[in-house]
Amino acid sequence: ASASASASASASASASASASASASASVVALDDTQIQAEISRLRLLFQKSVPVAFMPTDTQKETWLTLARQQTSQSGYAIQTPQTVVIADRNPTVQRACVVVARPNTPEWEVIGCTRISTGTIGRKHHYITPVGIFTNTADRLGYRAQGTKNENGIMGNGTKGMRVWDFGWQVAEKGWLPSREQGPIRLEMHATDPVFLERQLGHMASAGCIRIPASLNVFIDKNGLLDVEYEQKAATDRRFQALLRPDRTPSALAGMAVIVIDSTPPPPRVTTAQNQSPNLVSAKIPNSPIH
Numbered sequence: 001a002s003a004s005a006s007a008s009a010s011a012s013a014s015a016s017a018s019a020s021a022s023a024s025a026s027v028v029a030l031d032d033t034q035i036q037a038e039i040s041r042l043r044l045l046f047q048k049s050v051p052v053a054f055m056p057t058d059t060q061k062e063t064w065l066t067l068a069r070q071q072t073s074q075s076g077y078a079i080q081t082p083q084t085v086v087i088a089d090r091n092p093t094v095q096r097a098c099v100v101v102a103r104p105n106t107p108e109w110e111v112i113g114c115t116r117i118s119t120g121t122i123g124r125k126h127h128y129i130t131p132v133g134i135f136t137n138t139a140d141r142l143g144y145r146a147q148g149t150k151n152e153n154g155i156m157g158n159g160t161k162g163m164r165v166w167d168f169g170w171q172v173a174e175k176g177w178l179p180s181r182e183q184g185p186i187r188l189e190m191h192a193t194d195p196v197f198l199e200r201q202l203g204h205m206a207s208a209g210c211i212r213i214p215a216s217l218n219v220f221i222d223k224n225g226l227l228d229v230e231y232e233q234k235a236a237t238d239r240r241f242q243a244l245l246r247p248d249r250t251p252s253a254l255a256g257m258a259v260i261v262i263d264s265t266p267p268p269p270r271v272t273t274a275q276n277q278s279p280n281l282v283s284a285k286i287p288n289s290p291i292h
Contacts, residue, residue: 039110067264083101083256084100086260087259087262088260090130095203096116098114117214118202118207121208128174129174130207130210131188146192158192167187171185173188193213195215198212
């Protein structure tokens with residue numbers, strides 16, 4: 001499964017890179033004044049609508065942005081226009097995510113805001129370590145919304161009814177319950193979580209492999225279409241996509257499509273090799289069932 005998944009990821013890399021290129025080509029070009037105005041608008045909205053925001057240090061921001069730029073360079077994912085991305089750090093001692101405006105041909109990426117998150121944990125059977133890589137919300141997969149139903153333990157795994165679930169397809173991930181870290185396929189998603197029992201635990205590894213985010217961040221990304229540049233285009237001709245998108249949304253002129261998962265965990269002593277390149281450089285497809 002791991003070998004075929006890696007091949008699928010590699011084949012998908014050029015396809016997703018091409019998709020990002022075509023998506024970028026159809027976006028109206030903005031001048032610097034318009035770009036900064038939209039960044040300011042998004043920052044103000046984030047401050048007002050995401051009360052669980054986390055203020056990172058300058059060192060943290062620089063570390064996250066550097067690792068994210070390395071991922072884009074390794075993957076071939078083209079940042080051709082200024083666009084919003086979500087950078088998620090799976091480091092067990094960090095567990096944070098930031099909405100960022102990535103800009104082409106410059107390291108000057110700008111942070112909109114950050115929150116606590118939860119990624120895949122270790123030591124629990126059937127719980128996978130969230131993979132590093134670039135995962136894209138492309139129109140070849142239709143995401144969905146939470147039903148607000150509870151499992152046998154009374155937990156709303158995807159959050160309350162109507163919360164957005166971003167589906168990044170089938171990915172290769174390490175099995176966190178095995179010392180060998182054998183790899184297997186997971187359906188990678190980003191979604192809210194139970195507002196009573198689990199949201200307060202964000203900031204610690206807890207999921208079975210997906211990326212859990214606060215409900216307020218979920219709504220912020222959703223209402224501003226920050227990962228929906230391809231969905232907006234598809235919605236013009238496909239009623240399924242139109243039905244999924246919020247009727248009260250205000251799509252950002254800087255909307256993108258990528259979540260970049262990084263790991264800022266320092267290497268062990270005397271280890272000087274670079275962070276291993278993930279097979280999940282861009283979204284892959286492997287058929288099976290979702291894991292949350």
